[in-house]
Amino acid sequence: xxxLSSLSAAVERTVHTHAARMATAVIxxxxxxxxxxxxxxxxxSFAAGGVLSFPPEQLTLEWYRVFLTNDAAIDAIVTTITxxxxxxxxxxxxxxxxxxxIDRYVFPGRDWLQMLATLPIIVPLVVTGVAMVLFFNGTLGxxxxxxxxVAHVIRTIPFATLVILPTFLTFDRRLEExxxxxxxxxxxxxxxxxxxxxFPGIVAGGLLAFTLSFNEFVYTYFxxxxxxxxxxxxxxxxIRYNVTPEVNVIxxxxxxxxxxxxxxxxxxxxxxxxTRQ
Amino acid sequence: MAGxxxxxxxxxxxxxxxTAYFRSRPRLRTLVVAGPPYAVxxxxxxxxxxxxxxxxxxxxxxxxxxxxxxxxxxxxxxTYLTVVWQxxxxxxxxxxIIAVVGYALAYSIVRFSRRTTLLLLLVxxxxxxxxxxxxxxxxxxxxxxxxxxxxxxxxxxxxxxxxYSQPAVLIGFTYVWLPLAILPFYASLTNLDPDLIExxxxxxxxxxxxxxxxxxxxxxxxxxxxxxxxFIPTFGSFITPRLLGGTNNIMIGMVIExxxxxxxxxPFGAAIGMVISVVVVALLILATRFGGGxxxxxxxxxxxx
Amino acid sequence: MSLLHVSGLTKEFGDLVAxxxxxxxxxDGEFVSILGPSGSGxxxxxxxxxxxxxxxxxxxxxxxEEIVGKPPFERDVNMVFQDLALxxxxxxxxxxxxxxKQQGVPKAERRERSERMLEMVRLEGYGDRTPAxxxxxxxxxxxxxxxxxNEPALVLFDExxxxxxxxxxxxxxxxxxxIQTETDTTFLYVTHDQEVALAVSDRLIVLNDGGTQQxxxxxDLYEDPASRFVADFIGDxxxxxxxxxxxxxxxxxxxxGTGEIPVPRTAIxxxxxxxxxxxxxxRPYQVSLRDAATTETDATxxxxxxxxxxxxxxxxxxxxxxxxxxxxxxxxxxxxxxxxRNGEDVTVTWAPEHVHxxxxxxxxxxxxxxxxxxxxxxxxxxx
Numbered sequence: 001x002x003x004l005s006s007l008s009a010a011v012e013r014t015v016h017t018h019a020a021r022m023a024t025a026v027i028x029x030x031x032x033x034x035x036x037x038x039x040x041x042x043x044x045s046f047a048a049g050g051v052l053s054f055p056p057e058q059l060t061l062e063w064y065r066v067f068l069t070n071d072a073a074i075d076a077i078v079t080t081i082t083x084x085x086x087x088x089x090x091x092x093x094x095x096x097x098x099x100x101x102i103d104r105y106v107f108p109g110r111d112w113l114q115m116l117a118t119l120p121i122i123v124p125l126v127v128t129g130v131a132m133v134l135f136f137n138g139t140l141g142x143x144x145x146x147x148x149x150v151a152h153v154i155r156t157i158p159f160a161t162l163v164i165l166p167t168f169l170t171f172d173r174r175l176e177e178x179x180x181x182x183x184x185x186x187x188x189x190x191x192x193x194x195x196x197x198x199f200p201g202i203v204a205g206g207l208l209a210f211t212l213s214f215n216e217f218v219y220t221y222f223x224x225x226x227x228x229x230x231x232x233x234x235x236x237x238x239i240r241y242n243v244t245p246e247v248n249v250i251x252x253x254x255x256x257x258x259x260x261x262x263x264x265x266x267x268x269x270x271x272x273x274x275t276r277q
Numbered sequence: 278m279a280g281x282x283x284x285x286x287x288x289x290x291x292x293x294x295x296t297a298y299f300r301s302r303p304r305l306r307t308l309v310v311a312g313p314p315y316a317v318x319x320x321x322x323x324x325x326x327x328x329x330x331x332x333x334x335x336x337x338x339x340x341x342x343x344x345x346x347x348x349x350x351x352x353x354x355x356t357y358l359t360v361v362w363q364x365x366x367x368x369x370x371x372x373x374i375i376a377v378v379g380y381a382l383a384y385s386i387v388r389f390s391r392r393t394t395l396l397l398l399l400v401x402x403x404x405x406x407x408x409x410x411x412x413x414x415x416x417x418x419x420x421x422x423x424x425x426x427x428x429x430x431x432x433x434x435x436x437x438x439x440x441y442s443q444p445a446v447l448i449g450f451t452y453v454w455l456p457l458a459i460l461p462f463y464a465s466l467t468n469l470d471p472d473l474i475e476x477x478x479x480x481x482x483x484x485x486x487x488x489x490x491x492x493x494x495x496x497x498x499x500x501x502x503x504x505x506x507x508f509i510p511t512f513g514s515f516i517t518p519r520l521l522g523g524t525n526n527i528m529i530g531m532v533i534e535x536x537x538x539x540x541x542x543x544p545f546g547a548a549i550g551m552v553i554s555v556v557v558v559a560l561l562i563l564a565t566r567f568g569g570g571x572x573x574x575x576x577x578x579x580x581x582x
Numbered sequence: 583m584s585l586l587h588v589s590g591l592t593k594e595f596g597d598l599v600a601x602x603x604x605x606x607x608x609x610d611g612e613f614v615s616i617l618g619p620s621g622s623g624x625x626x627x628x629x630x631x632x633x634x635x636x637x638x639x640x641x642x643x644x645x646x647e648e649i650v651g652k653p654p655f656e657r658d659v660n661m662v663f664q665d666l667a668l669x670x671x672x673x674x675x676x677x678x679x680x681x682x683k684q685q686g687v688p689k690a691e692r693r694e695r696s697e698r699m700l701e702m703v704r705l706e707g708y709g710d711r712t713p714a715x716x717x718x719x720x721x722x723x724x725x726x727x728x729x730x731x732n733e734p735a736l737v738l739f740d741e742x743x744x745x746x747x748x749x750x751x752x753x754x755x756x757x758x759x760x761i762q763t764e765t766d767t768t769f770l771y772v773t774h775d776q777e778v779a780l781a782v783s784d785r786l787i788v789l790n791d792g793g794t795q796q797x798x799x800x801x802d803l804y805e806d807p808a809s810r811f812v813a814d815f816i817g818d819x820x821x822x823x824x825x826x827x828x829x830x831x832x833x834x835x836x837x838x839g840t841g842e843i844p845v846p847r848t849a850i851x852x853x854x855x856x857x858x859x860x861x862x863x864x865r866p867y868q869v870s871l872r873d874a875a876t877t878e879t880d881a882t883x884x885x886x887x888x889x890x891x892x893x894x895x896x897x898x899x900x901x902x903x904x905x906x907x908x909x910x911x912x913x914x915x916x917x918x919x920x921x922x923r924n925g926e927d928v929t930v931t932w933a934p935e936h937v938h939x940x941x942x943x944x945x946x947x948x949x950x951x952x953x954x955x956x957x958x959x960x961x962x963x964x965x
Contacts, residue, residue: 012483019484023385027396030382030455034403037414037452040424044417094314101311105303113311116318122505123326123557124513126530130550131325134332134543154322157314177634178667180654182681182732186296192680196671208405215407217516222537236409239416239520251410258405266398300653 038255045248067249076234077253083145083220083230084213087152091213092206094153095160103168121158128154129222136223144225151219156209163208163269167201204265211261215254326554333547347548357532361552364528367443367518368511371450375458375507378451380500383462384492388471397463404456412449412520419445419521441523449517454510458503465499466492497567505564513553529553583646585610585768586631586736591640593626593792600626602792603640608736608770613762615771615779618789619815625664627789628738628772633657645735655684660729661738665745666721668713674700674724675709681732699727702761719750726758730765739771743778755781776816780804788812809851810940813863820869821861822885822910823942829856836939838862839909840887845934851941859942868936869915871903874927886931889913891922905930 015022048060067073098117102110120128132154136147175197179189217232224230229237231250238247299306333348335341351357386396403411418424421438429436439445469492477487493500515530522528529549536546584607593601601623608614616624629635631642633654642650649657660681669677678699679692687695693709700706703723713721722742729737743751759782762769773779779786780800788795788803788811795815796808807813810821824838834850835842845862854860862885874888889907901920907913907930915930922928 008485009483012485015484020389023389026381026385027390030378031396031399034400034452034455037411037418038403038406040417041410041414094317097310098314101307101314105307105311107304107307107311109315110311113315113318116323117314120322122509122561124510124530124553126513126515126533127329127550127553127557128322128325130533130537130546131329132321133537134547135321135325135328138332138543139328150321153317157318172665172667174663174665174667175669177632177654178661178663178669178728179680180634181632181659181661182728183655183684184680185293185653185655186300187292188684193669193671197669211405215405217407217409232407232409235407235413236516239409239413247413251407251413254407254410258407259402262398262402262405 041248041251042255044245045252047245047248063245063249066244067246067253070246073231073234073246073250076229076231079228080214080230080232083148083152084210084216087149087156087213088206088210090149090153091156091160091209092164092202095157095164095205095209096202098157098161099165099168102165103171117161118158120154125155125218126222129219132219133222137225144223144227147223148220148230151223152213152216155216155219156212159212160205160209163205163265164198164201167198167269171197200268204269207261207265207268211258214257329547329550332544333551335544341544347545348551350545351548351552357529357549360527360529360532363526364512364530367446367450367526367528368508370447371454371511372504372508374447374451375454376500376504379455379458379503380462382455383459383466387463387466388474400459401456404453408453408516409520411453412517415445415449415452415521416440419448440521441525443522443526445521446518446526449521450507450511450514453517454507458507461499461502461506462496463499465496469495501564501567505560509557509560512556584608585612585645586770587641587643587646588627588631589641589643591627591630591642592638593623593630593635594638599792601630601637604789604792604794606787606794606797608768611766611768613759613769613771613782613784614787615773615783615785616787616789617773617776617779617815618795619774621791622774622789623792624772624774624789625740628661628740628770631736631770632659632661632738658735659738660732660734661740662722662725662729662742664740664742666713666725666742668721668724668728670713672712673709674705674711674713674716677713677724678709678728678731680728685732695731696727699731702730702764703727703757718746719754722746722754723757726761730761730767734767736768736770739769739773741773741775744773744775751778752781758782780816786816788815790815807863807938810861810863813938813940818866818914819863820866820910820913821863822913824860824862824939826850826854826856826858826860826939829854834939836860836862838885840885843883843885843934845937845939849935849937850939854939854941860939861942863938863940864932864936866902866914866916867900869913869917869930869932871905871915871917871919871922872929872931873921874929884931884933885937886929887913888927888929891924891926891928893924894920894922896920903928 045063046059046061048058048062095117098113101107102114129151132147132151136142136150142150171194175193176189179193180186184192215232216230217236220230220233221236224233231254235247235250238244238250299309334343334345336344336346382400386393386400390396416423419438419440420426421436421440423440426436426438439448473491473495474487477491478484482490513530514528515534518526518528518531519534529552533546533549533553536542536549586608588607589605591601591604592599604623604627606614616627618624626635630637630650633649633652633656637650640650641648644658669680672680675693675696678696679687682692682695696709697706700708703726705720705723705727708716708720708724713724716724725742726737743754746754755778758769771779771783783800785797785799786803787797790811796803796812798806798808803812803816807816813819814821822838824836826834827837827842828835829850830847832847833844834847834854834856836845837843850860864885887907887909889905892904892906892912894904895902897916900916900918903915903917903922905913905915905928913930
């Protein structure tokens with residue numbers, strides 16, 4: 001046996017013996033990498049020392065008070081919600097239709113529909129953002145509010161479809177046959193059997209769409225003119241031009257929204273649905 | 278919702294009639310369901326991209342005369358080509374980091390952990406918070422005398438002041454794309470029959486040989502998908518280099534942003550958008566040829582490879 | 583007037599003829615099974631009766647009224663689905679009350695009738711559970727109750743017992759018979775499992791390749807199978823090959839390699855002519871074994887051959903022997919005696935009046951082993 005092959009055998013044996021420990025270490029390190037920045041944000045929102053000084057001398061709720069009395073920040077939240085809510089409703093409706101069509105019907109262009117519904121994830125945001133500003137503002141002359149809502153719909157459709165489609169694909173269609181066999185027509189079958197069974201998936205898709213829309217920055221940044229900024233645009237301006245400690249508080253707001261929405265969504269479906277391609 | 282009342286029976290009959298109408302017309306039914314989302318996606322997603330293509334051939338303003346100058350200006354400028362090169366290098370570095378870290382994590386979770394749901398949730402959750410906020414967190418950490426430097430000081434180590442450097446950009450990108458790229462890695466690994474790994478070991482291959490000759494080839498599609506999901510958004514990004522990279526790490530997305538937010542040369546911005554699109558399309562074609570399925574349900578990980 | 587009258591029923595999926603010109607009747611109060619291997623078209627027949635598939639040709643009349651073209655929710659039949667299709671988002675009571683709700687039956691009455699049905703299927707007090715909380719056998723009962731509570735003219739069964747283990751299946755068979763008698767309902771039951779079909783049915787319809795092979799009582803099918811397929815499919819059978827050397831109105835002379843044996847005309851299929859190659863089928867329980875040393879082997883009035891015992895398996899009161907015969911290869915014999923040992927020389931005989939003779943046609947032999955466990959998957963087509 002050559003020296004090289006006995007070395008490689010030794011390495012193989014070492015890896016075999018310590019595999020579980022190495023895996024645990026990898027998991028711990030990556031989870032720490034992902035969560036430490038978030039912990040830092042939360043911690044800094046209570047820091048008294050002012051912007052970006054670490055470690056803080058003492059802790060305070062002062063910045064939360066500043067945030068709650070800051071009309072510009074509150075307005076930004078309201079602006080965001082007035083965009084995200086209608087965008088989410090439209091997205092959920094359209095994504096449900098896409099999922100239904102792909103699951104139930106065979107028609108020319110079915111593959112194209114599925115591809116179109118996935119592409120916005122893949123095309124770089126800046127490219128789509130530019131294309132939208134050229135078409136919505138430059139060509140169609142859409143009102144700013146409409147442009148932004150439409151942009152949010154395009155941004156959220158792929159993710160909502162990704163969540164809603166599997167609930168359709170895993171839905172047992174024999175249940176619909178059973179319902180019709182027991183005397184319910186198509187409409188009643190849909191309301192009494194199909195909808196209750198796919199509803200959790202649709203709600204989950206909606207929650208994730210709302211979260212994504214609430215966070216949406218790139219499309220909004222391009223499509224939106226000088227009007228009231230959404231919260232992400234507001235915070236972008238803050239970070240770029242005049243950082244105040246309340247940015248940390250706004251970060252916590254984003255965190256709370258995201259965590260709540262995603263946890264509810266996950267409890268409604270199964271987390272592994274998110275891993276379907 | 279028991280039996281219809283007499284008052285409602287007219288409406289009920291009407292609904293029955295409509296249902297019956299659609300029952301006998303499957304094509305119309307398909308059109309009513311698939312048509313609206315199709316129309317929205319074509320009108321507000323596909324057509325804008327085509328408009329961008331058209332505008333990229335126009336001079337300085339929309340509707341102006343036709344020209345190739347946007348492209349020639351871009352492709353003959355050493356500055357811009359350097360930016361493209363730099364963007365390419367950074368994107369490849371990020372993709373390589375994600376491939377190693379992401380795959381190691383997904384593999385560890387699938388093969389060695391029982392709390393997969395919780396761990397997966399912990400990995401995915403940060404993805405759902407605001408991109409800008411996540412970058413802001415790293416500003417807090419990486420800036421001179423920030424969290425990282427202060428921590429190093431505590432241990433008597435010298436400050437590094439990573440902010441506005443290429444490592445800062447790489448860290449930022451890794452941070453934002455890791456949760457997304459892990460999903461296809463994870464999916465293809467869960468679809469891999471664990472018996473195959475045991476069979477390989479039973480036949481005398483050690484863990485590393487098993488990994489390179491069984492696990493990796495069989496999860497190839499998921500890996501390619503994850504890498505595409507990393508490379509493409511990185512290649513088009515402007516937020517991360519703007520916030521973490523400073524002036525020495527210009528990426529092509531920043532050039533576009535500049536055309537729309539300060540230089541106001543939209544056709545030139547559209548042309549750069551087209552350049553990015555060409556790179557993206559080329560990559561997608563390449564990826565599809567190597568088996569990374571990004572569309573449809575055909576690609577359930579690597580189990581069928 | 584029959585309760586269900588099916589005539590000329592045909593279903594084509596593209597080039598595939600799934601059901602080919604099937605006729606049958608079901609009388610009020612009967613328990614009729616449609617029996618056939620995978621792909622025989624039996625599920626398609628059932629789905630056409632239920633209204634989930636429209637026939638390409640033919641008529642289906644229920645209580646004298648043509649129902650082809652009616653949607654499933656307007657037909658007075660209810661189905662027990664293969665995978666049961668219990669609504670997971672509803673309780674057991676709500677599942678059972680679902681059909682009544684569609685008819686506009688008030689809530690209190692629904693509740694009461696569900697309760698009564700639960701008693702009928704011996705699941706008192708299960709109303710508030712969800713289907714997921716029930717065992718496989720309990721779910722079967724709920725599915726049955728859900729169909730029966732609507733008091734349909736006809737209850738359809740699409741192999742609902744196939745997922746149960748043998749013991750539970752046998753128990754459910756007797757339950758089905760009890761419930762059918764108590765509710766005085768008509769059952770049309772589709773299965774590939776002859777054991778179930780033989781145990782519960784008044785009459786059977788045997789399908790193969792989309793066409794009817796035979797319709798009759800269990801005794802008819804067993805004692806007088808109309809085709810080699812039926813003989814093979816229902817119960818076990820030995821088949822030896824032979825040739826018809828002479829044929830008249832009373833008898834045929836058949837040479838199966840052991841000389842010409844006279845066989846009564848009644849045992850011979852109508853389409854057999856003199857000179858044909860034929861299959862001679864005989865049930866194992868009609869075959870006798872004798873000690874080779876004490877028997878004459880040159881009998882000219884019975885089928886007989888010497889052979890060696892290959893194996894013996896104990897079957898309760900009988901023993902089943904496989905014998906390697908000199909004339910026909912392996913023949914099974916089910917006999918009372920357990921005196922023979924492996925390797926012993928024996929004489930195998932059976933009387934000519936116990937055989938069934940069919941014209942040789944290699945195509946309609948069912949692939950016995952394979953059809954047993956396979957669900958009837960390929961028959962229904964996605965839209």
